[in-house]
Amino acid sequence: MTDHSVVLGAGIAGLLAAAALADTSRVVTVVERDRLPDNPSQRRGIPQGPHLHSLLSRGWHTIEELVPGLIDDVVAAGGHVLDDARLGARMHIQNGPYAFNRTDPVADPAALATYLVTRPLLEWALRHRVAALPNVIIKDGHDIGELVSGKPGRITGVTINDRRTGAMKTLDADLVIDATGRATRTPRLLETLGYDRAPRQSFTVRGVYYSQQLAIPDQDSFPERLVLVVPPGSAGRGGLAAGEHGTWTLTIATHADERSAPPTTLADMLALAVKFAPSHIHPALRRAVPLSDVEVYRYPGGTWHRYDRCARNPDGLLVIGDALCCLDPIHGQGITMAARHAQTLRTHLRERKGVDPQRFYQSLTRMIAPVWASNQPPGQTSDRGVKDKVRRRAFQWSLRKMLEAADDIVVTERLVRIVNMVDPPQRLLEPRILARVAAYHLRKALPLSASCLRTKAHS
Ligand SMILES: Cc1cc2nc3c(=O)[nH]c(=O)nc-3n(C[C@H](O)[C@H](O)[C@H](O)COP(=O)(O)OP(=O)(O)OC[C@H]3O[C@@H](n4cnc5c(N)ncnc54)[C@H](O)[C@@H]3O)c2cc1C
Numbered sequence: 001m002t003d004h005s006v007v008l009g010a011g012i013a014g015l016l017a018a019a020a021l022a023d024t025s026r027v028v029t030v031v032e033r034d035r036l037p038d039n040p041s042q043r044r045g046i047p048q049g050p051h052l053h054s055l056l057s058r059g060w061h062t063i064e065e066l067v068p069g070l071i072d073d074v075v076a077a078g079g080h081v082l083d084d085a086r087l088g089a090r091m092h093i094q095n096g097p098y099a100f101n102r103t104d105p106v107a108d109p110a111a112l113a114t115y116l117v118t119r120p121l122l123e124w125a126l127r128h129r130v131a132a133l134p135n136v137i138i139k140d141g142h143d144i145g146e147l148v149s150g151k152p153g154r155i156t157g158v159t160i161n162d163r164r165t166g167a168m169k170t171l172d173a174d175l176v177i178d179a180t181g182r183a184t185r186t187p188r189l190l191e192t193l194g195y196d197r198a199p200r201q202s203f204t205v206r207g208v209y210y211s212q213q214l215a216i217p218d219q220d221s222f223p224e225r226l227v228l229v230v231p232p233g234s235a236g237r238g239g240l241a242a243g244e245h246g247t248w249t250l251t252i253a254t255h256a257d258e259r260s261a262p263p264t265t266l267a268d269m270l271a272l273a274v275k276f277a278p279s280h281i282h283p284a285l286r287r288a289v290p291l292s293d294v295e296v297y298r299y300p301g302g303t304w305h306r307y308d309r310c311a312r313n314p315d316g317l318l319v320i321g322d323a324l325c326c327l328d329p330i331h332g333q334g335i336t337m338a339a340r341h342a343q344t345l346r347t348h349l350r351e352r353k354g355v356d357p358q359r360f361y362q363s364l365t366r367m368i369a370p371v372w373a374s375n376q377p378p379g380q381t382s383d384r385g386v387k388d389k390v391r392r393r394a395f396q397w398s399l400r401k402m403l404e405a406a407d408d409i410v411v412t413e414r415l416v417r418i419v420n421m422v423d424p425p426q427r428l429l430e431p432r433i434l435a436r437v438a439a440y441h442l443r444k445a446l447p448l449s450a451s452c453l454r455t456k457a458h459s
Helices: 010-023 057-066 070-078 117-132 184-193 264-273 279-286 336-350 357-375 386-404 408-421 426-431 431-458
Strands: 002-008 025-031 080-082 091-095 114-116 136-139 140-150 157-162 170-174 175-178 198-215 225-232 236-244 248-255 295-305 317-319
Touching: 002 170, 002 279, 010 025, 010 057, 010 117, 010 175, 010 336, 057 070, 057 114, 057 336, 057 426, 070 114, 070 117, 080 225, 117 136, 117 157, 140 170, 140 184, 140 336, 170 336, 198 264, 248 264, 264 279, 295 357, 317 357, 336 357, 386 408, 386 431, 408 426, 426 431
Parallel strands: 002 025, 002 175, 025 136, 091 225, 175 317
Antiparallel strands: 080 114, 140 157, 157 170, 198 248, 198 295, 225 236, 236 248
């Protein structure tokens, strides 16, 4: 049992870490810079708040495990439940030219269940649950100052500043968790304490999100509640998601160097939306009413602070969530990964008396590495030679063949389970799946070969 744990940042990663710590710490204090609203509203520290957030099914399962009852809260607050056996009933997902089977039923719809709410509602519902834990205190309106190292090789606390009064105070802690997101100052703070700066890996995408909240008066004229499309041959993506109480978020995600003029009005946004949304939704979309301005969010790419590669990490300090590894948001994996980090924290806390930072980061590295690799934009891979290149090309070719075979519901279900992190990627290579992919391509090739034979016979 730890006496006092301090979590820096009350975003999703910080709140989930607090939930994970609550059963092994006497007291958990969460420190947050913003004044936290007592309703689901946007706040300064979460600039991604107005943009489309859709969680992977694995994310929902993991959050529910850490904070039981959260899904019921989200649904009671107006969230939509998407758990249909026919995947396409209320979800339209399209990846380039590949059409997924959306009409046959999947075998295990519960594993692929997802829930739709705005980001402010998700965070508010989570904060409500975590703040109700008897040993969790949320201290908002406080900036984090310095890490305190009262013993050699160990972080023993942190200084915090009250933003209203300017008063500074030290919080002593057995364990400090940094969950301050992309703005993390831990690498620099550790350097001032004499530690080497953690090596940093990064990739560049120069991404930009444009989003607008809408009301769609004719929303019942179409069944879909989530539309996520990568149009064929495009670098951009489009998304339309229902939120609570008749709000919709329309998002266009693209690259900052795209030539076209940025959308600034509802008319601009709708002109882009009709390029990706299924055509039967267009009439309702054209009658949409704006509930907000067009919000813009720019980001350079992804960053992974490799604490696992540091020769020395102090005891009593761990970094999780975006502060450890921040991905490209277009893949919608950030909250799921934050939840998995918090779950790993709980496992380490339960299995051992104290968490060994090196072992903790090694566990997270095994989890992050494949996701990080899948986030690399084309042309920025870390291929080390001909062998790597051949392996990557072979992988891409096999993936293309599998995507082409996705009008088989068994292949579709497996692909969707992998994208949702319900299954690990290697389950795509199971003999049962490979056999169905091969059968699909054989069926496609057979009429062709038969007609070739016929032509030869006639000539
Ligand atoms: C545009 C966009 C769209 C996204 N869409 C999705 C999606 O569809 N699905 C998905 O799963 N993920 C998505 N993500 C990613 C997701 O938002 C994050 O990965 C996830 O919320 C985890 O973030 P976090 O809690 O680690 O950090 P953050 O959300 O950044 O929270 C950090 C917290 O720390 C506080 N803080 C920072 N500095 C200090 C300080 N010095 N003192 C005190 N407090 C401080 C901040 O105020 C904030 O509350 C998206 C991200 C972006 C940018």
